[in-house]
Amino acid sequence: MDRTLHRREWLTLAAASTAALIARPAWAVVAAQAETPLQSFTGPGANPFWNSVGPYVTYPQKSPLLRLTDRPIQLETPRAYFRSAITPNEAFYVRYHLPDIPNAIDLKTWRLELTGNFKRPLQFSFDQLLREFRSVDIAAVNQCSGNSRSYFQPRVPGGQWGNGAMGNAMWTGVRLRDVLARAGIDKGTVQIQFEGLDHGPGPEGKGSHRFIKSWDVHEPILDEAIIAYAMNGEPLPMLNGFPVRLVMPGKFATYWTKHLTHIRALTTPDTNFWMYPAYQIPDTPNGSTTPEALKAGKVKLVPIGHVNMPVRSFIIDPDDSAPVVHGLPTVIRGIAFSGMGGIRKVEVSTDGGQTWKAAKLGRDLGRYSFREFGLAWKPELPGLQTLAVRATDTGGHVQPDTGVWNPGGYLWNKIERQQVLVLGA
Amino acid sequence: MQKTLNLLTLTAAAGLALLTLSLPSALAETPRPGLLSAGDYAGGPLGSELQPGRVQPGNGAVYRVGKWPTYTAELAAGPGRDATLGNCSMCHSVTYITQQPPLPAATWEAEVHKMIKAFGAPIQEATAKEIITYLQTHYTPDTRKE
Numbered sequence: 393m394d395r396t397l398h399r400r401e402w403l404t405l406a407a408a409s410t411a412a413l414i415a416r417p418a419w420a421v422v423a424a425q426a427e428t429p430l431q432s433f434t435g436p437g438a439n440p441f442w443n444s445v446g447p448y449v450t451y452p453q454k455s456p457l458l459r460l461t462d463r464p465i466q467l468e469t470p471r472a473y474f475r476s477a478i479t480p481n482e483a484f485y486v487r488y489h490l491p492d493i494p495n496a497i498d499l500k501t502w503r504l505e506l507t508g509n510f511k512r513p514l515q516f517s518f519d520q521l522l523r524e525f526r527s528v529d530i531a532a533v534n535q536c537s538g539n540s541r542s543y544f545q546p547r548v549p550g551g552q553w554g555n556g557a558m559g560n561a562m563w564t565g566v567r568l569r570d571v572l573a574r575a576g577i578d579k580g581t582v583q584i585q586f587e588g589l590d591h592g593p594g595p596e597g598k599g600s601h602r603f604i605k606s607w608d609v610h611e612p613i614l615d616e617a618i619i620a621y622a623m624n625g626e627p628l629p630m631l632n633g634f635p636v637r638l639v640m641p642g643k644f645a646t647y648w649t650k651h652l653t654h655i656r657a658l659t660t661p662d663t664n665f666w667m668y669p670a671y672q673i674p675d676t677p678n679g680s681t682t683p684e685a686l687k688a689g690k691v692k693l694v695p696i697g698h699v700n701m702p703v704r705s706f707i708i709d710p711d712d713s714a715p716v717v718h719g720l721p722t723v724i725r726g727i728a729f730s731g732m733g734g735i736r737k738v739e740v741s742t743d744g745g746q747t748w749k750a751a752k753l754g755r756d757l758g759r760y761s762f763r764e765f766g767l768a769w770k771p772e773l774p775g776l777q778t779l780a781v782r783a784t785d786t787g788g789h790v791q792p793d794t795g796v797w798n799p800g801g802y803l804w805n806k807i808e809r810q811q812v813l814v815l816g817a
Numbered sequence: 818m819q820k821t822l823n824l825l826t827l828t829a830a831a832g833l834a835l836l837t838l839s840l841p842s843a844l845a846e847t848p849r850p851g852l853l854s855a856g857d858y859a860g861g862p863l864g865s866e867l868q869p870g871r872v873q874p875g876n877g878a879v880y881r882v883g884k885w886p887t888y889t890a891e892l893a894a895g896p897g898r899d900a901t902l903g904n905c906s907m908c909h910s911v912t913y914i915t916q917q918p919p920l921p922a923a924t925w926e927a928e929v930h931k932m933i934k935a936f937g938a939p940i941q942e943a944t945a946k947e948i949i950t951y952l953q954t955h956y957t958p959d960t961r962k963e
Contacts, residue, residue: 432890435918436958446916450866452882462888463910491909496881547918549928593908598937600908630882665935 434552439542442471442711442810443554453629455482460551464488464592465631468556474708474727477754477762478531479559481624486631487536487557487645489603489666490592494630494651497589502635502653504571504619508585509657511576518635521621525566528618530641531761533560533729537644537671537696541801546683548801555706555808560729560762563639565620571655572614581609583658586638588651599665605647606662607697616641619652641760642700642731644802646671671696672800678702679803680796701731702805703791705738705765705783715813718774724751725766730785734759737784740767744778745793745807751781759786774816780809890915893963897951904940904948905932914952919961925952 430445439445448456451467460466467486473479503515516524536557538550551557572584585606594600607614620628620639628634633650640647646666672693674681679699681691705728710716724742728735734756739748754764771777782791795806849855869883890912892898905911920928926949932938933945940948954960 432963433915433918433961439918444916447888449886449888451886452869456866459888459912460916461910461912463885463912465885493885495884496879499878499880542918547920549917549920549924552916552918595937598935600936600938627880630880634880669935 435547438545443556444468444542444552464491466551468553471711477757477764481626481629484559484632485557490590492591494589506575506655509578509581509659511578514575521566525570527564529562529564531562531757532639532641533762534645534648535701537646537802540804543804544801548799550801561623563620564622565618568617568619569615577657580659581657583608583662585656585658585662586649587654588649589653590651604664604666606667613640613643644696644701647697673802674798678796679798681798686799696802703730703783703785703789704805705781706808707779707781707810710812715815716771718771718814718816721770723766724769724779727762727764728783729762732789733786735763735783736786738765739782741780742769745780771814774814777812777814778809779812780807782807893955897947900944900947901951919958922953922957925949
């Protein structure tokens with residue numbers, strides 16, 4: 393009798409107060425003294441974890457993040473930070489190609505330079521960008537092309553990201569088109585090229601010296617792109633591109649040039665390493681192919697900029713760092729996004745994908761943003777249970793239940809599953 | 818320093834034990850069902866990091882952060898390790914090697930040639946062979962241990 397009363401009180405409390413659940417500490421983030429540390433690498437099978445397996449490391453302006461590499465710097469965002477649709481600046485993942493990353497930038501002498509085939513080649517100071525252009529805000533997901541590469545089978549070389557090479561921020565800046573219009577794109581321009589301050593010690597003309605990306609001059613994305621000087625209402629962290637970076641809503645992050653300093657109007661197409669052969673995907677409906685077809689030379693490749701990011705969704709809670717309790721209500725929640733339109737529907741399965749229930753969607757921050765979702769769940773069976781989540785975007789694209797394969801390790805968007813331990817109380 | 822700390826912990830623990838013993842028996846025997854472990858402390862400053870200092874005026878409009886720290890992984894011991902460390906580290910730390918999954922021997926060969934051809938790494942053919950052999954000896958599905 394006594395026991396029943398206590399149980400009922402506790403249930404009422406738990407059901408009424410999602411605030412208590414939201415305030416749950418991030419266990420996965422406080423494992424500095426883990427009794428059994430994770431293995432130091434995964435493979436040749438798929439990485440079985442949500443994040444990559446690297447250790448927590450600390451960097452200027454950053455919370456402890458997961459190390460992929462330390463020179464150049466590549467850091468993954470731990471899972472718990474995706475509980476909220478906006479990723480905090482200090483937890484936002486970091487991905488550089490070249491090691492000479494700015495440690496100090498003088499805003500007095502820094503300029504955004506527009507050179508090449510413009511009618512009026514121009515320079516803008518940081519102050520001019522702030523004062524002379526209308527500012528715009530957009531919530532947009534920045535996702536590394538190789539996010540989730542460690543789930544590929546067979547494995548492919550490259551940064552072995554788990555799911556944390558992504559983040560969503562409210563970006564503030566000026567429209568790229570407004571800046572281009574001031575300089576005036578001259579006749580004969582075929583591409584617009586972007587380069588930041590980061591560079592490398594390799595020889596001139598090689599991919600190890602400069603990181604450069606280009607777009608055809610008539611690409612619609614150039615109308616949507618902004619040059620951002622603020623991220624979640626603050627200056628960009630140095631490791632995320634201070635003082636300004638490109639924001640290309642819906643496109644993979646390889647085009648979101650950090651420390652943007654050079655915009656060039658080109659009269660011939662860019663053939664540098666970072667446009668080809670790097671960042672190429674098979675020209676197939678979902679960017680997937682096989683090692684055999686690739687070896688046979690049957691696969692046509694195109695730059696990853698040809699596509700927008702496919703629809704994805706993630707279970708953030710419950711994770712596998714702590715059990716849930718049989719009969720105790722909890723909330724399955726996470727985020728979803730698509731580069732091909734906003735999120736229309738998120739469905740959750742508590743039986744490994746056999747049956748699905750529609751989750752409640754959180755606030756709509758715009759079609760390029762993360763969208764939170766949640767579904768109340770009372771675990772009825774003790775033992776290991778498998779949750780799954782799938783999203784549908786406004787274009788009608790649904791996540792597939794098969795993984796893609798391509799040599800770059802790009803475009804992963806398979807339905808995510810999460811095994812949860814339910815304790816029988 | 819660490820020794821002193823441990824000694825202090827020990828002394829405190831001993832004092833607590835004495836105190837517990839001198840308490841009335843009813844309190845000393847408070848049941849703690851299900852308690853498997855308590856009072857388990859690790860020695861040393863595990864996981865501690867220095868806080869950044871205050872930003873100082875006097876640098877004009879310079880936005881400066883500290884040096885980038887390095888957390889470089891150890892390469893497996895064996896012949897060719899020095900050649901691998903010396904040449905690969907020109908452009909990137911060898912954490913780029915250890916973060917990879919075990920890769921087939923042919924993939925390691927292709928990776929080294931990519932560094933030379935696509936990225937312009939100034940590595941002679943004989944040294945390239947030495948590096949490839951080293952990577953194949955320690956970082957394939959059959960050979961990788963750590």
